[in-house]
Amino acid sequence: MTLNTPYIDWFGLSPVLTLIGTAFAALLCAVLVPRAVRRIAAASISAIGFTAGIVLAVWLYVDSASGHTIAAGAYYRDRWTSLGQVIIFAVGLGTTLLAVEHVPGWGRDADHTRRDDHVTEFFALLLASAAGMAFFVGAANLITLFLSLEWFSIALYVMCAIDYDLEGSLEAGLKYLVVGSFGAATLLFGSALVYGATGTVSFEGIASAISSQGLTGDTFVVVGIALMVAGLGFKMSAAPFHMWTPDVYEGAPTTVTAWMSSATKVAALLLTFRVMTTAFPDNQHLWGWAFAIIATISLAIGNFAALVQKNVKRILAYSAIAQAGFMLIGLSTGSALGGRALMYYLIPYAASAFGTFAIVAARERELGVPVTLDNLAGFGWERPFLGVAMWFFVFGFAGLPLTGGFVGKFYVFAAAYDHGWVWLVIVGVLATLVSLYYYLGIVRAMYMRPATELVIAGGSPAPERLLQVAVGAAFVVAVGSLFAAEPLITLARHAASSLPF
Amino acid sequence: MNASYLTSILIWLPIAGAVLIWLLPLSRYATGALALLISFAEVGFWIKQAAHFDFSQPGLQMSEQANWFGELGVSYHVGVYGFSLWLVGLTVVGMAACTGYGFWVGRERPRAYFGLMLLLTGATVGVFEAQDLLLFYAFFEAMLIPLYILIGVWGGARRTEATIKFVIYTMAGSLIMLAAIVAYGLKAGTFDLVDGPTSASRWLFLGFMLAFVIKAPLFPFHGWLPDAYREAPPEIAAVLSGVIAKAGLYGMLRIAITKFPDPTSYYRTTVLALAAAALVYGSLLAFRAPDFRGVVAYSSLAQSGLITLGLFAGTDLGFDGAVLQMVAHGLISISLFLIAGAVERRTTTGEFRLLGGMARGRPGLATLLMTVGVISLAVPGSASFAGEFLILAGVFQRHWWWAAIGAGAIVLAAMYMLRLISAVLHEARGSTVSDAALDLRPGELALVVPLVAGLLFLSAWPAGISHHSFFGPSPAAAVKSGFK
Numbered sequence: 004m005t006l007n008t009p010y011i012d013w014f015g016l017s018p019v020l021t022l023i024g025t026a027f028a029a030l031l032c033a034v035l036v037p038r039a040v041r042r043i044a045a046a047s048i049s050a051i052g053f054t055a056g057i058v059l060a061v062w063l064y065v066d067s068a069s070g071h072t073i074a075a076g077a078y079y080r081d082r083w084t085s086l087g088q089v090i091i092f093a094v095g096l097g098t099t100l101l102a103v104e105h106v107p108g109w110g111r112d113a114d115h116t117r118r119d120d121h122v123t124e125f126f127a128l129l130l131a132s133a134a135g136m137a138f139f140v141g142a143a144n145l146i147t148l149f150l151s152l153e154w155f156s157i158a159l160y161v162m163c164a165i166d167y168d169l170e171g172s173l174e175a176g177l178k179y180l181v182v183g184s185f186g187a188a189t190l191l192f193g194s195a196l197v198y199g200a201t202g203t204v205s206f207e208g209i210a211s212a213i214s215s216q217g218l219t220g221d222t223f224v225v226v227g228i229a230l231m232v233a234g235l236g237f238k239m240s241a242a243p244f245h246m247w248t249p250d251v252y253e254g255a256p257t258t259v260t261a262w263m264s265s266a267t268k269v270a271a272l273l274l275t276f277r278v279m280t281t282a283f284p285d286n287q288h289l290w291g292w293a294f295a296i297i298a299t300i301s302l303a304i305g306n307f308a309a310l311v312q313k314n315v316k317r318i319l320a321y322s323a324i325a326q327a328g329f330m331l332i333g334l335s336t337g338s339a340l341g342g343r344a345l346m347y348y349l350i351p352y353a354a355s356a357f358g359t360f361a362i363v364a365a366r367e368r369e370l371g372v373p374v375t376l377d378n379l380a381g382f383g384w385e386r387p388f389l390g391v392a393m394w395f396f397v398f399g400f401a402g403l404p405l406t407g408g409f410v411g412k413f414y415v416f417a418a419a420y421d422h423g424w425v426w427l428v429i430v431g432v433l434a435t436l437v438s439l440y441y442y443l444g445i446v447r448a449m450y451m452r453p454a455t456e457l458v459i460a461g462g463s464p465a466p467e468r469l470l471q472v473a474v475g476a477a478f479v480v481a482v483g484s485l486f487a488a489e490p491l492i493t494l495a496r497h498a499a500s501s502l503p504f
Numbered sequence: 505m506n507a508s509y510l511t512s513i514l515i516w517l518p519i520a521g522a523v524l525i526w527l528l529p530l531s532r533y534a535t536g537a538l539a540l541l542i543s544f545a546e547v548g549f550w551i552k553q554a555a556h557f558d559f560s561q562p563g564l565q566m567s568e569q570a571n572w573f574g575e576l577g578v579s580y581h582v583g584v585y586g587f588s589l590w591l592v593g594l595t596v597v598g599m600a601a602c603t604g605y606g607f608w609v610g611r612e613r614p615r616a617y618f619g620l621m622l623l624l625t626g627a628t629v630g631v632f633e634a635q636d637l638l639l640f641y642a643f644f645e646a647m648l649i650p651l652y653i654l655i656g657v658w659g660g661a662r663r664t665e666a667t668i669k670f671v672i673y674t675m676a677g678s679l680i681m682l683a684a685i686v687a688y689g690l691k692a693g694t695f696d697l698v699d700g701p702t703s704a705s706r707w708l709f710l711g712f713m714l715a716f717v718i719k720a721p722l723f724p725f726h727g728w729l730p731d732a733y734r735e736a737p738p739e740i741a742a743v744l745s746g747v748i749a750k751a752g753l754y755g756m757l758r759i760a761i762t763k764f765p766d767p768t769s770y771y772r773t774t775v776l777a778l779a780a781a782a783l784v785y786g787s788l789l790a791f792r793a794p795d796f797r798g799v800v801a802y803s804s805l806a807q808s809g810l811i812t813l814g815l816f817a818g819t820d821l822g823f824d825g826a827v828l829q830m831v832a833h834g835l836i837s838i839s840l841f842l843i844a845g846a847v848e849r850r851t852t853t854g855e856f857r858l859l860g861g862m863a864r865g866r867p868g869l870a871t872l873l874m875t876v877g878v879i880s881l882a883v884p885g886s887a888s889f890a891g892e893f894l895i896l897a898g899v900f901q902r903h904w905w906w907a908a909i910g911a912g913a914i915v916l917a918a919m920y921m922l923r924l925i926s927a928v929l930h931e932a933r934g935s936t937v938s939d940a941a942l943d944l945r946p947g948e949l950a951l952v953v954p955l956v957a958g959l960l961f962l963s964a965w966p967a968g969i970s971h972h973s974f975f976g977p978s979p980a981a982a983v984k985s986g987f988k
Contacts, residue, residue, distance in 0.1 A: 384613070391526070394653075402679075403649055404642035410573065413638065416686045417576060428686060432679045439675050443652065443668065451656045451664065488573040496575070 009075035015067075016078065018059045018088050019141075022134035025052030030127035042119050045126040046103045052130050053096040056137070060088040064494075070501035072143045076205050079277070081501035083346075084141035086494060087273040090349055091140070091266045093480075094357050095133040098262040100473040102126065105258045105364045106165075125165055129262065132158035136270035140277070145194040145204040148278065152190065152238065155270070156183050159263060163255040175254025182247035183237065190234025196227030197282075206282040210503075219285045228283055232293050235278075239271035241297050241327045242304040249308075252320035257367055260316060261360035264323045265353040272327070276334050276345055280502050287337045294335035295427055301328030302434035309441045315363050315374040318441055319356075322400055325438055326352055332431055333415040336422040342499035344414035347492050351407030351484045355396040358477035362389045362396075365470055376448040383449035388471065390449050392478045397442040399481055402435050407484025407491070414492075507556035508566040511582045511633055513549055514592060515643075518542055518599075519626035522619040532614045536607035539618035543600035546625060550596045557589055562975040563988055564635060564698055572639070577694035581635040585987050587827045587973040591632045591754055594834040597958065598747045599625040601951045602739035605842055608947045609849070611658060611737075620650040624743065631751045637685045637695040637759070641678070644715070644755070647748060648674055651740070659735045666728075666735035673728040677718035684711025688763075702763050702986070709767035712760045713775070719752030720808040723782035733801035738845025741797060745804040746838035750830050753811050757826070761815060762986055768818070775816045776902070780909045782809030787916035791923065796844040796854035799924045800837055803880070806913060807833045813910060814895035817902045823979035824970040825894025831969055832887040832962055836880045839955045843873050846948050847928060850941035856924075861933030866943040870929050872952055879959050881921040882914055887959055890966035 013020070025048050032045045063085045070081020078084075106125050135155025142148040160183065164176025198204055200223035201212035218224050236244035252260045279290050305325030312318045330352070333344035366374045366382055383390030399406025412435070419427040484491055521542040525535055557565055567583030584592065603621045611617040627650070630643030648671060656667040688708050689695040703709075718725045733741045761768050786806030793799045807829070814826030846869065847862065848854050863870035879886040882893075892914060900907035944952070962969065974982040 387526075387616075394649075398649060402682075403645050405646075405649065409642065409645075413682070413686065414576075416683065417690055420686050420690055425683075425687070428683050432683050435679055436672070436676055439672060440668070443671060446653070447656060447664065447667075450653060451667075489571055492573050492575065 012073040012080060015063065015073045015080035018056045018063065018092070019134050019137045021055045021059060022052050022130045022137065025049065025055075026127045026130035026134065029123055029130060033123040038119060042103065042122045045123040046099055049099040049102075049126040049130055050096060053092045053099060053133070056092040056133070057089055057096070060085045060092060060137075064089070064498075067501075068497075077143055077147045078138070078141045079143045079501070080141070082498040083273065083277060083501045086346060086498040087140035087269060088137045090269050090353050091133055091136050094262065094266045094269070094353050095129060097357050097361070097473040097477060098129060098258060098266075099126070100469040101258050101261060101361050101364060102129070103469050104467050105368060105470065106256065121165065125162065128158045128162050128165070131155075132162065132262075133266065136266055139270045140273045142274060142278075143206055145198060148274070149187070149191055149194060153187060155267070156187060156238075159183075159259075159267065162259045162262070163251060165259070166256045171254035172256060175251045178247055178254070179251045186234050186237025186244065188234075189230050189237070193227045193230025193232075193234055196223045196230065200224045200227065206278060209282040210284055213283070213285050224286070225289060228286055228290055229293070231278070232290060232297070235271060235275045236297060239268055239275065239327050239331075240324055241331060242301040242324055243297075245301065245304065245324045248324055249317045249320040252323070253314060253316045253373075257316065257360055257364035261357045261364065264319070264360060265356040268323070268327060268330075268356070269349050269353055272330055272334060272345060272349065276342060277502060279334075280337055280342070280504070284503065291335050291337050294331050295424065298328045298331035298335055298427070299430050301325060301331065302430060306434050306437040306441075310437070312441070313375045313377070315376065315379060315445065316360070318376075318445065319359055319363070322438065322441070323356060325434060326356070326400060328434065329412060329415055329431060332427055333418050335427075336418045336424070338418060338422060339499055339504045340421050341415075341418040342502060342504075343492060343495045344411070344418045346495035346498055347407070347414055347484075347488075348411030350491055351399060351411055351481045354477040354480035354484070355399050355406060355408060358392055358474050358481065359396045361470060361474050361477070362393050365389055365467055368467075376444060377452075379445070379448040380452035381449075383446075389474060392474050393449060394446045395478060396481060397445050401439050401442040404485065406481040407488065408481070410485060410488045507553065508568050508583075510549055510553040510556065511566045511584060512568050514546060514553065514596070515582065515626050515630045515633060517549070517626070518546060518622040518629075522622040522626070525615055525619045525622065530615070532610070535614040535618050539603050539622055540600070540607055542622060543596070543603045543625065546596040546629075547600050550593050553584070554589055554593065557584065557586070559586060559972050559975075562982075567635065572636075577689065577696065578638045579636050579696065580639060581696055581698070582630075582633040582639070583635050583698075584633055586975065587757065588632045588754070590827060590831050590969050590973060591750055592629055594750065594831050595625065595628045595632065595747050597955070598743060598834060598838045599628070601838060601842065601955055602743050604951045605739040605742075605845065606737075608951065609845075613657070617654070617658065620654050624650040624654070628747055628751065632754060635697045637689055637697060637700070640697070640755075640759070641682060641685055644681075644751065645678055647751065651744070651748065654740050655732065655736045658737045658740070661735075662731065663735045666731035670728040670732040673718055673725070677715035677725075680711050681715035684708045687711075697758065697763075698986075700763065702765055704766040705764070706767045706770060709760060709764040709771065712755070712764070713771075716752040716755040716760060717778070719755070720749055720812065721752070721782075721805065722778050722808060722812060723785050723805070724778075726782070726786075726805050729805060730798065730801055733804070734795070734797050738797075738841050738848065741801075741844075742838040742841035745801065745841065746834040749804060749808055750834055753808065753815065753826070753830055756812065756815050757823075757983070761818070762983055765984065768816070772816055772818065772902075776813060776899070776906055779809040779812035779816065780906060782806065783813065783913040784909060784916070787913045787920060790920040791916060793920075794855055794857070796847060796856070796859070796924065796928060797841070798854075799920055800840045800844060803917065803920060804833075804837055806917065807837075810892065810895055810910060810913070813899050813906060817895070817899040817906070818980060819898040819901045820979045821894045821901070822898025823983060824973060825891050825896075825898055827973040828962070828966055828970040829888060829891030829895060832879075832891050832959065835955050835959050835962075836876055836888065839872070839876045839952050839959070840880070842948070842952050842955075843869070843876065846944055851934070851936040853936050856927035857934075858936040859928050859934040860931040860937065861929070862937055862941070863929035864933070865939075866941075868944040868949055872944065872949075872956060873925060873929060875956055876959070877921045877925045879963065881918040885963060887962035887966055890963070890970065894970060
């Protein structure tokens with residue numbers, strides 16, 4: 004018996020493969036590299052992996068003007084995939100820089116023989132989860148969709164719990180595991196129903212089966228879509244599937260939160276847009292409304308809940324839920340304009356989300372306690388650069404013209420208006436207004452409160468040069484995307500043109 | 505016009521200066537000096553811009569256009585008309601005086617402070633020069649950020665409530681305006697203000713107007729005003745009422761009236777009624793206000809109402825008078841707030857019951873306050889008399905009763921301004937006025953005297969502005985043609 008293996012376009016898969024390879028290499032550092040340089044060696048491998056991934060993804064973007072599936076119809080090699088990967092890997096590179104100074108192991112282990120025992124796992128998991136997300140955005144059938152979802156989710160569960168000395172971290176990991184598994188199961192059940200109705204797992208096959216067999220109103224298809232929407236909603240932390248988000252974001256090590264809040268959301272939103280427009284174009288009236296309603300609920304819950312929070316990580320977590328709502332406005336239109344809006348919005352969003360959590364990480368390390376609005380007092384004056392970056396990021400979230408968030412918000416509103424959904428624009432406007440209160444609250448906490456008596460953990464703050472570099476890069480991307488809106492939107496347009504409209 | 509680079513320089517020079525100040529580790533003195541130097545350079549560039557402006561030509565001048573995001577028809581498009589030229593001038597002169605005031609009093613955390621002042625300058629000039637709706641919106645919002653921090657950090661004891669109220673009020677208006685901009689621009693296929701068509705949509709008109717009446721402000725959208733004007737540092741209150749409020753009035757002229765002619769006439773009576781209400785109500789409150797800044801704050805509300813009367817009269821005289829009055833009132837209120845700041849520094853209070861008798865031995869203060877006060881109460885021959893007369897004549901052509909209300913309010917203006925002058929300068933010496941309180945120092949005089957000189961110049965030659973704001977003999981026709 005001969006087994007016919009399909010032709011594999013190795014180059015098309017190269018960004019994912021590079022990250023898998025470097026993940027193994029980083030893991031091997033645990034046994035091959037002496038303890039003293041283990042951290043820096045693993046971090047260097049991670050940085051090399053992400054840089055190579057970015058280069059390859061850019062190369063593939065240039066080289067994939069006509070998108071198509073590869074590996075027997077399992078994976079899309081197109082610009083939507085490549086651009087998403089570039090964003091994810093760039094966040095990964097930033098997270099690597101952040102992790103060098105901010106992953107558990109610094110200073111708290113008095114026992115020198117145990118120092119940096121598990122640091123290599125962190126980088127290996129980071130690379131592995133990035134590889135999973137990179138594969139996820141390119142998934143072309145329900146099997147690869149589910150496998151890659153689990154692939155990066157499992158890596159994230161462990162990353163959340165990696166600071167196992169802290170109860171909060173363990174709790175976050177467990178909570179994310181339980182809720183995430185539930186979400187994954189929902190998605191899998193939905194996929195099974197869709198497969199049962201259409202007899203195929205490929206996105207394009209599903210679309211043609213639905214249109215040729217008149218399955219638009221089929222019970223299995225409709226219920227299947229509903230369950231898939233819910234399952235993906237868990238991953239993008241959209242309300243009402245958001246319950247895990249504040250707890251996990253708060254409990255997880257802040258470096259991991261920075262990574263999750265930006266990269267996971269990029270992957271989940273891009274994939275969702277692809278699967279909905281590719282596999283279910285005839286059902287747009289259903290999922291379009293579903294996502295519009297989810298967007299409205301996310302905007303309402305995210306913004307109102309953030310108003311009463313005191314812990315900065317929780318505020319930012321709720322803000323992330325609200326931001327998902329804004330991006331879902333673009334997604335729900337299911338139009339080319341909506342796709343561009345979504346893709347563009349993700350660029351400043353990912354940079355700002357990463358940047359805000361990185362800054363919180365710096366403060367957290369300084370104080371040794373969770374960062375609240377109260378102990379943020381005076382931060383803006385003590386660390387001027389981080390303070391300025393923080394108010395740029397949060398005002399950008401609020402849609403003030405300081406970062407590309409302004410253009411992004413304008414674009415999703417334009418997409419909604421273009422779709423005829425004036426009500427959704429009004430919802431977005433009102434949500435922005437509510438959000439101002441807590442975003443201003445963060446700035447007020449940093450600059451306008453008298454600094455309370457603070458107990459600084461471990462003397463003067465460390466220089467944290469790599470963190471500053473990472474925040475600086477995020478700052479440049481976030482602000483630059485305002486001025487360079489045209490080239491970025493052109494990129495997004497090319498990316499969205501790989502999708503069927 | 506090959507002087508078009510000036511338009512962009514006026515926006516970006518102060519913003520670049522702000523970045524420079526944040527990056528360079530300069531001393532307190534050097535920071536203030538650099539900021540002041542940049543503000544003076546702004547005034548210089550504006551003078552050059554005014555010199556290059558050809559008043560005999562119609563249309564946009566010294567325009568620059570660059571692609572921003574082309575697929576939706578949004579571009580970086582800036583340029584000036586006659587009336588925007590005067591408002592840019594008001595901005596750069598006013599901001600220079602206020603930056604100078606900040607330098608003179610020695611604000612804490614100078615690098616942050618002066619950087620934000622320069623940022624505010626750039627954003628405000630941008631509002632008056634932007635010829636693209638989204639760009640206009642971006643600058644309109646960008647003004648808010650430095651203002652928020654400037655009031656929130658350097659403001660008075662109740663600054664937190666004041667800033668929250670101020671920001672939430674203004675953002676409520678401007679976010680609705682963003683929705684209106686999206687709707688207008690996508691329907692028109694362009695966001696350009698010069699090329700964009702007129703629209704008959706009443707909803708869009710209301711969306712834009714809401715933002716402008718909050719910013720201006722008009723009754724009953726003025727809830728943020730008293731707190732913000734009292735809690736802000738004096739020079740920021742001066743900027744708020746002298747310059748920022750004019751952005752709302754400018755928006756009415758440039759966007760609401762020009763782009764929405766039908767809704768403008770449909771809602772004319774409503775807006776005129778609100779404006780008249782603001783005028784009377786503001787004047788009455790100013791008469792009852794217990795403190796220096798309260799009087800100036802509520803008189804700004806009244807003046808915004810008066811200027812709106814002129815704009816929405818829709819007549820030649822009304823438009824001319826409105827532009828003249830915007831500049832004249834801008835200079836007046838900046839001067840008054842700076843003088844209020846000087847009084848508060850000497851007595852620690854602006855409350856009338858604790859003030860009084862400051863004229864004795866302080867001729868500089870007394871002369872300046874008298875001069876500005878008298879100009880502000882529209883004594884015949886003054887700049888604001890010219891402005892108010894034109895506005896009232898303009899609105900009289902619409903209907904006589906508007907002019908009657910306006911004239912009545914001007915009597916009130918005389919009452920509250922004379923009350924202010926006598927409460928501060930005359931009457932018995934207040935408990936907080938010590939003999940040691942000095943007259944205005946040369947530094948303060950150097951800031952306020954040029955503003956008053958500008959007012960006197962406008963009093964002598966109001967036609968300098970009122971005849972040089974719109975092309976052609978008829979401003980109403982110019983507005984109707986979209987300034988083509």
